[in-house]
Amino acid sequence: MSATQHVASTLQNAVIIKHYTLAFLTRDQNGCNEVLLGMKKRGFGAGKWNGFGGKVEPSDPTVADAAAREMTEEANITVHGSDMQDKGTLVFTFTGKPEVMHVHVYQVTKYSGIPTETEEMRPQWYQYSAIPYSSMWSDDKYWLPSLLEGHKIIGQFDFDSDEAKIHHYVLDTIEH
Ligand SMILES: Nc1[nH]c(=O)nc2c1ncn2[C@H]1C[C@H](O)[C@@H](COP(=O)(O)OP(=O)(O)OP(=O)(O)O)O1
Numbered sequence: 001m002s003a004t005q006h007v008a009s010t011l012q013n014a015v016i017i018k019h020y021t022l023a024f025l026t027r028d029q030n031g032c033n034e035v036l037l038g039m040k041k042r043g044f045g046a047g048k049w050n051g052f053g054g055k056v057e058p059s060d061p062t063v064a065d066a067a068a069r070e071m072t073e074e075a076n077i078t079v080h081g082s083d084m085q086d087k088g089t090l091v092f093t094f095t096g097k098p099e100v101m102h103v104h105v106y107q108v109t110k111y112s113g114i115p116t117e118t119e120e121m122r123p124q125w126y127q128y129s130a131i132p133y134s135s136m137w138s139d140d141k142y143w144l145p146s147l148l149e150g151h152k153i154i155g156q157f158d159f160d161s162d163e164a165k166i167h168h169y170v171l172d173t174i175e176h
Contacts, residue, residue, distance in 0.1 A: 007091050007155065007170070010093070010100060010156055011091065011100065011102060014099075016098050016099035016100065019063065019104065020054060020104070021053035021063060021070055022104070023053055023070070023107070024051045024087075024106070025079070025107075025109070025111060025115075027109065027125070033127070034126060034127050036123055037049040037125075037136075038050060038051070038075060038120075038122060039123075042120060045137065048135060049124075050136060051105075052070055053070045053103070061081070064081035065081035066081075067081065067104065067106045068081040068084060075115040075123045076115065076118055078111060079110065083109075083110040083111075084106040085107045085108065085109075086152070087106055087107050087147050087153065088105050088152040088153040089102065089103070089154050090143070091156040092157050093156070095161045095167070105147065105153065142155070142157075143155055150176045151175055153174070154171070155172065156171075
């Protein structure tokens with residue numbers, strides 16, 4: 001079974017699915033590629049650098065709009081749902097927990113404003129060569145490099161109940 005089939009089967013058989021967004025803002029800074037990460041200050045994943053995102057709300061017209069709303073709320077910049085580039089799907093499960101996290105992953109390059117700290121996130125630009133993987137979710141090092149190289153990713157990471165250790169994962173990288 002391919003990783004994509006594995007993910008599809010997990011989503012088909014899940015009792016509870018919660019939808020989240022995760023978006024990476026990238027820029028070319030004098031010929032050097034950079035990505036904006038945020039230090040999560042509270043809640044799920046606090047103390048880790050990550051892309052920007054959160055729960056898809058019933059009031060969000062589309063999932064891409066949810067991704068744009070979260071980025072605006074968390075980094076104080078303006079981005080539009082129509083500029084969100086679909087970069088794939090990540091599924092996270094946790095031993096002993098019935099719900100499955102379905103994370104919709106995006107890249108965005110068009111924005112206005114200057115990223116500034118909010119109650120939830122402290123944003124910082126990182127060169128692609130200096131991404132702080134040791135202070136990120138432990139799955140990120142497997143798929144973020146491919147995403148930043150321009151590929152789409154479809155993966156599933158099964159965490160232990162403590163949300164720290166991955167006991168199994170599958171990942172497909174789709175060449176762009
Ligand atoms: N293993 C993982 N690796 C990763 O890179 N990102 C993950 C992840 N597990 C969750 N995320 C992301 C998805 C989403 O962007 C974020 C979790 O969303 P939040 O809990 O921050 O949602 P909300 O901002 O809606 O929460 P509240 O404002 O507290 O209701 O963390």
